[in-house]
Amino acid sequence: MSADPSENAVHDLRVSNGCTVCGGDTAMRVGPSGAWAYCPRCHRLSRPLLLPTPDGPRLGELAAAA
Numbered sequence: 001m002s003a004d005p006s007e008n009a010v011h012d013l014r015v016s017n018g019c020t021v022c023g024g025d026t027a028m029r030v031g032p033s034g035a036w037a038y039c040p041r042c043h044r045l046s047r048p049l050l051l052p053t054p055d056g057p058r059l060g061e062l063a064a065a066a
């Protein structure tokens, strides 16, 4: 793993259909402390995982341990 200097910056992203509840567009802020996602449609605030894929970043969520 190589350190990326841009990791110290905060990025605002918009993820289409990123909400796992209502499927709405999600506003996402990614910073050094992690990622936050907010859905303006259902007002859900979550801490998703940003999963890099060949098609671009996708949202995943930490699965709750059963």
Ligand SMILES: [Zn+2]
Pocket (backbone or CB within 6 Å): 019, 020, 021, 022, 023, 024, 039, 040, 041, 042, 043, 044
């Ligand atoms: Zn939503």
